Amino acid sequence: xxxxxxxxxxxxxxxxxxxxxxxxxxxxxxxxxxxxxxxxxxxxxxxxxxxxxxxxxxxxxxxxxxxxxxxxxxxxxxxxxxxxxxxxxxxxxxxxxxxxxxxxxxxxxxxxxxxxxxxxxxxxxxxxxxxxxxxxxxxxxxxxxxxxxxxxxxxxxxxxxxxxxxxxxxxxxxxxxxxxxxxxxxxxxxxxxxxxxxxxxxxxxxxxxxxxxxxxxxxxxxxxxxxxxxxxxxxxxxxxxxxxxxxxxxxxxxxxxx
Numbered sequence: 001x002x003x004x005x006x007x008x009x010x011x012x013x014x015x016x017x018x019x020x021x022x023x024x025x026x027x028x029x030x031x032x033x034x035x036x037x038x039x040x041x042x043x044x045x046x047x048x049x050x051x052x053x054x055x056x057x058x059x060x061x062x063x064x065x066x067x068x069x070x071x072x073x074x075x076x077x078x079x080x081x082x083x084x085x086x087x088x089x090x091x092x093x094x095x096x097x098x099x100x101x102x103x104x105x106x107x108x109x110x111x112x113x114x115x116x117x118x119x120x121x122x123x124x125x126x127x128x129x130x131x132x133x134x135x136x137x138x139x140x141x142x143x144x145x146x147x148x149x150x151x152x153x154x155x156x157x158x159x160x161x162x163x164x165x166x167x168x169x170x171x172x173x174x175x176x177x178x179x180x181x182x183x184x185x186x187x188x189x190x191x192x193x194x195x196x197x198x199x200x201x202x203x204x205x206x207x208x209x210x211x212x213x214x215x216x217x218x219x220x221x222x223x224x225x226x227x228x229x230x231x232x233x234x235x236x237x238x239x240x241x242x243x244x245x246x247x248x249x250x251x252x253x254x255x256x257x258x
Contacts, residue, residue, distance in 0.1 A: 001013065002017075003221060004217065005217065012028065012031070012032040012035065015028040016028065016029075016032075046206050046209070046210055048205060048206055048209040048210075049209070053205065053209075055177065055204065055205070058177075058208040058212065059174075059177050061212065061215075062170060062173055062174070062177075062208075062211065065166075065170070065215050066166075066170050069163055069166045069167075069170075072159075072163060073160070073163040073164070076156050076159050076163065077160065079152075079156060080153065080156045080157070080160065083149050083153055083156070084153065086145075086149060087145045087149050087150070087153075090141050090144055090145050090149070091145065094138065094141040094142070095138040095139060095141055095142040096138070097138070098134050098135065098138030098141065099134070099135050099138045101131075101134045102130075102131040102132060102133070102134035102135035102137075102138065103131065103135075104131070105127055105128070105130050105131030106127075106128050106131035106132070107131075108127055108131075109125075109127040109128035109131065110128075112124050112127070120258065122254075122257075122258050123255075123258055125254070126251070126254035126258065129251050129254055130251045130254075133247050133248065133250070133251040137244055137247055137248075140240070140243065140247075144236075144240050147236045147239075147240065148232070148233045148236035148237060148240070149233075151229070151232055151233070151236075152229055152232075152233050155225055155226070155228075155229045158225075159222070159225075162218070169214070170211075172207065173207055173208065173211050176203070176204040176207045176208070177204065179200055179204065180197075180200055180201050180204045183196070183197040183200040184197055184201075
């Protein structure tokens with residue numbers, strides 16, 4: 001809401017974010033409760049461009065956005081499920097498997113010590129170190145989601161909430177389109193004054209412009225937010241695997257001079 005060009009400027013919203021005095025906060029709450037420009041009445045405060053805009057073009061764009069938002073909602077849910085499952089594997093499965101591998105390497109190291117005349121302390125220590133390294137890597141996997149996947153899931157959760165609001169908003173717009181068509185039909189049949197039909201069309205234009213503004217803002221924020229999300233995720237993934245690589249290179253060097 002803080003990034004929204006209209007809602008962020010609302011006095012009531014700013015009041016609830018910034019007011020620290022309990023008495024003033026309650027007074028602001030009462031003022032907000034008495035605000036009559038809520039719900040559909042909020043549209044009465046809009047000033048729209050005077051330029052002509054074909055309502056059929058608007059309806060086509062709304063239909064396209066409806067299909068887009070439904071598909072995006074489905075894909076966001078899919079990515080959320082996949083990322084959540086990956087978090088579960090990082091914390092549980094991946095750590096467990098690397099620990100098992102590490103224990104197995106250490107078991108090999110221990111077995112090599114059982115016949116001292118043929119034992120190589122350097123090799124034994126190197127293999128044991130490799131085992132401990134893989135245990136460390138397992139812990140690194142378990143800790144990694146807080147650096148990347150949790151941040152991704154926060155963004156996806158935000159967009160799940162935003163997308164859930166669009167069906168009702170689009171339904172309102174579709175209802176306005178239907179009302180315009182019905183009123184024009186009644187006007188053509190002499191069952192409604194043209195002036196009244198023009199008034200309905202004008203109000204539909206207000207709804208149409210406001211929805212298109214929301215659609216434009218949504219796309220602007222979507223592009224910025226998902227760019228940031230993907231960049232952050234990939235950067236953290238690179239850092240993570242570099243750290244894993246460093247651990248493996250360190251244990252690899254222990255075999256150089258055997």
